Amino acid sequence: MVLTDELQSLECAVQTFLAGRLPVPDLPSARTTFFEALYGQGWSAPCWPLPWGGGLSPVEAVIVDRALNRAGAPVPDLLTIDVAGPLILELADTALHRHWLPGMARGAVRVCMHPSLMAGEVMTGRLEGGCFLAAQRTGRVPDARGAQAIMALATDGKTAALVLAPLQPALVRPGLPLEPDTVDLEGLAFHVVTAASSTIELRERVASVRSRGTGRSWTGRLRYLLNALTAAGESNLAALDVSLCGLEALEMRVLADPSGVDSEPLRILLEVRSAELGRKLVEKRLAGLGYYALAAPDPGLVHNELPGPALVARGAEAELIRYLLEDVTGRRNRLARLLGQGG
Amino acid sequence: MDFSFTEEQTLLSDSVERFVQNDYAFEDRQKLIRSEPGFSADHWKTFAGLGWLGVPFSEADGGFGGSAVDTMILMEQFGKGLVVEPYLASVILAGGAIRIAGSRAQKERLLATLIDGSTQAALAFAEPQGRFNLADLTTRADAHGDGYRLNGYKCVVLNGPAADFFVVSARTDGGQRDQAGVTLFIVPADTEGVSRRDYPTVDGFRASEVTFEDVSLGADALLGVPGAGYPVMEQVIDEGILAVGSEAVGCMEVLYKATVEYCKTREQFGQPIGKFQVLQHRMVDMFMEHEQSKSLMYMAAMRLDEGYDDEAKKAVSAFKVQVGKSGRFVAQNAVQLHGGMGMTDELNVGHYFKRLTTIDTLFGNVDFHLKRFGGL
Incomplete structure (x- = not known):
């Protein structure tokens, strides 16, 4: 289970870059400087094409991501880089590329997701030229606090559109712990990323972009979390460690198939199992920190119904769980279809 | 890669x-x-x-x-x-x-x-009191003239009935559980003082309980260096774990595929039961367990090929833990999804279950290898 020489060199380059450069946690200016440096290397959005991102292959991106996460380095928001960015790159015009992508890649713009992107509802409003004006008064949006932009699926009754708007802090009213925040949407002017004749068509377009590999190494994050637990003196970690070893071995198998076609079921497997293991690690960590971790219900919860630990957890852990737990059931369904289980 | x-x-x-x-x-x-x-x-x-x-x-x-x-x-x-x-x-x-x-x-x-x-040959290494500790030996080989005199008892000697000779671990020095002082010997099955009780195992294999009573061995019976047999045993057993673990991965693949095929054809409420989401998810879990075991199988094999060190030992133990858990999960669900037929002797599913259950306990179960993994 060894990497090729080229991938090993890349991993060493990331490790060398990180040596002595990890920012102090919770110090915004240090994070900004770090993200700028990361952006300079093309590693903040490694899978995005040049000139917006690193132009790396998914395999190379995984190596970068794994090295960053194993070192505990902060990474730009996953939903921004893996969902919003690819949607803009694929579906928007160059003017919107120029407007949004540099800030997102630098870590200066975090995009939060309106529930319309994750669940069945759709935001309503009026389409005026290239602009969409929301008619809804408010929206319940997870993790809107601190976000600089909001993305949604919207309709004016005739046309459906994927839309994106800057988000001012004054528009966000923080929710209770474990609850989504409330965003004042009425009159908010959105850029139209792309439009379609129906929401079904638009959702299919979005799903098609989202189903591609993101170049993320889930195991890198999990290894960091496990190391943190070990450092905190937690015991009885062997079973979790074995599970993680299995996922690392699985990740290597996925990496060994650059086309990704043959390993599609394995990639979904990796995501589902990483989500499950990630939740266990986060719950253990939270318990160690004295938090009360809510008993986690079925993992197949959608984004706006996440269990407690995902919302109580902060930083890398929260990102991991939030991203991965999103639609685990959907991933299992997709796997069942790929494997032809239904007959 | x-x-x-x-x-x-x-x-x-x-x-x-x-x-x-x-x-x-x-x-x-x-x-x-x-x-x-x-x-x-x-x-x-x-x-x-x-x-x-x-x-x-x-x-x-x-x-x-x-x-x-x-x-x-x-x-x-x-x-x-x-x-x-x-x-x-x-x-x-x-x-x-x-x-x-x-x-x-x-x-x-x-x-x-x-x-x-x-x-054919057999490795006589297990003793009832030792559980999975390869060094816990009461079988002794004492120096006698130019050779040794062997006394002791070995249990579950796989292929004991058909073996022409045994490779036997015995203590020549040290305390009952010391890793130093373990020595290996080659003992022809027809040597005077060697007796066997043969039996079939639950999974269809054959094994023996072997007793050594004042068995005289020449100096040429010694295998390797006196007192340094433990590392050899450890490596052999780890290679054995890779082998049986790989066998288990093969078993799991058959069970998974057979279950999927069965669920496509078995109808209930007017449609194949494979159409039900809850059963699909259970089969997805079976697939996942099999593939995770397979991934660790590759890792363990590659680590062993790179050299027998602590990394290789860790990979082998991780593989054994995964195989133990996954084998049980896959086999139990295969039986469940096949319904009553899954438990019959006529259908192969139950036989795979028995083999997977045996493999789980062979050379150390999940708990043993978790502890070993954590200690490395």
Whole structure:
């Protein structure tokens, strides 16, 4: 289970870059400087094409991501880089590329997701030229606090559109712990990323972009979390460690198939199992920190119904769980279809 | 990062797969395990003729020059057919001990006949009080003239009934559980003082309880360095774990695929039960458990091929833990989804379940290997 020489060199380059450069946690200016440096290397959005991102292959991106996460380095928001960015790159015009992508890649713009992107509802409003004006008064949006932009699926009754708007802090009213925040949407002017004749068509377009590999190494994050637990003196970690070893071995198998076609079921497997293991690690960590971790219900919860630990957890852990737990059931369904289980 | 097989490995995999598909039907296997000696001598000759008995041995020893990956490929295919021929006991375990610790003369004398299939062997290492601790030995070998005198008792000696000779671990020095002071011996099965009680195991294999009573051994019976047998045993057993674990991965694949096919055809409420989401998700979990085990199988094989060190030991223990948990999960769900039929002797599902259950306890169960993994 060894990497090729080229991938090993890349991993060493990331490790060398990180040596002595990890920012102090919770110090915004240090994070900004770090993200700028990361952006300079093309590693903040490694899978995005040049000139917006690193132009790396998914395999190379995984190596970068794994090295960053194993070192505990902060990474730009996953939903921004893996969902919003690819949607803009694929579906928007160059003017919107120029407007949004540099800030997102630098870590200066975090995009939060309106529930319309994750669940069945759709935001309503009026389409005026290239602009969409929301008619809804408010929206319940997870993790809107601190976000600089909001993305949604919207309709004016005739046309459906994927839309994106800057988000001012004054528009966000923080929710209770474990609850989504409330965003004042009425009159908010959105850029139209792309439009379609129906929401079904638009959702299919979005799903098609989202189903591609993101170049993320889930195991890198999990290894960091496990190391943190070990450092905190937690015991009885062997079973979790074995599970993680299995996922690392699985990740290597996925990496060994650059086309990704043959390993599609394995990639979904990796995501589902990483989500499950990630939740266990986060719950253990939270318990160690004295938090009360809510008993986690079925993992197949959608984004706006996440269990407690995902919302109580902060930083890398929260990102991991939030991203991965999103639609685990959907991933299992997709796997069942790929494997032809239904007959 | 190369997971593709070489041309030779692909040929090996294809030839074993063909053998299992064409010559190892489930009904034939059932007849074999009810017969004596519990396996087919003709199949054993076929194995020898195709070179499979020489896979783990170097070309200098008359073998195929294969690696751990080759053994993995072969055993995974054996697992798919629930092959009962004593490949593990004779070639991997007893043969492995001779390969690692044997002198040139011993290799020439013993390995040649193991590889051509004219003799079989067994590794007598387990004792009732030892559980999975290879160093916990009450069997003693005391110096006697130029040689040794062996006394003791070994349990669950796989392939004991058919073995022409045993590789026996015994204490020549130190306390009952000391790792130092363990010595290996080669003991012909017909030596005076060796007695056996043979029995079939729950999974269709054969084993013996072997008693050694004042067995006189010459100096040439010594395998390796006196008192330094423990590391040899540890390596042999780890290679055995890779072998049985690979077999388990093969078993799991068959169970998963058989269950999917069954659920596509078994109808309930006017449609195939495979259409029900809850059953699909259960099969997805079976798929996941199988693939996670397979991933760790690759890792363990590659680590063993890189050299036998702590990293390799950790990978082997992680693999054994995963196989123990996954094997149980896959087998239990295969039985559940097949309904009452899954428990019958006539359907192969229950037999795979028995083999997977045995593999879980062979060479250390989940708890033992979790502890070992954590301690490395």
